[in-house]
Amino acid sequence: MNENPICTVADLIRQADAVLVGAGSGLSSAAGYNHYHNDQNFQTHFGDFEDAYGIRNLFQGFYYLYSKPEQQWGFYARYIDFMEKAPAGQPYLDLRDALAEKDYFILTTNCDVQLPKVFPEERLFQFQGDFRYFQCSQPCHDKLYDNHEMISSMLDAMEKLEVPSEHSPRCPLCGWKMVPWVQDNTFLQGSEWQAGYQRYETFVQKYHERKLLLLELGVGDMTPSVIKLPFWDMTSKFPDTFLVTVNQAKSGAPEHLHGKSLTVCDDLSHFMQALRREQNETNGKNNDSEV
């Protein structure tokens, strides 16, 4: 195997029949959208919320116990609008280019709308939902509601960081409040979610006995059961599957996956950029030799 991990990963992608990506929050952090830390983006777009409530990052803002729903919707509306308008980050664009020649699928715990900006829905399974949709908070029925118009009218009506109660969304069937369609104790795993799961299952079934590369990008330890553990399981069980894990924090695959896995400790924005450069150089060489 090549000494340089970037060359190795480029080779592995080239040789694979298909690539299954597991994308975690580290990929969005590398794209400049860190939902867990106080950074420049947070200061610029949410500094007034920090002043008002003392929340230090987007994650805290989402789970903060506001004293009234008008305040909570004030934050939700700003947050959802921010994610919807944020341009796709470079690591996501690099990932798209890196996989351009391959059959691939992306399983993700991210719900920050970065992936759907770059990849077609049929190649995605957003395990923990997507902030662009609302659901009934019970939920009393199996339907997702595109919230673009609702968010715009909430922002228009917002005063002193609060959305007046007549603008807070209500379920059209039962009248209960609606909530963003993201992982929570009332999260709707209905027909949309099931369809995503089915796409993922179908992809794995198609390639489980072929040369399948698993590419785990920026997956932390918060929800190991979604990506990390199933990826270890597949690597161990499938005959020709190899696992690449890229993360800024040091992590390793379990002992029994040695020989079938590679761990790269790198900043993902740097890694994706270097991978693209390596792929381009190799393509250039191949083209030269064909002339």
Ligand SMILES: [Zn+2]
């Ligand atoms: Zn309802």
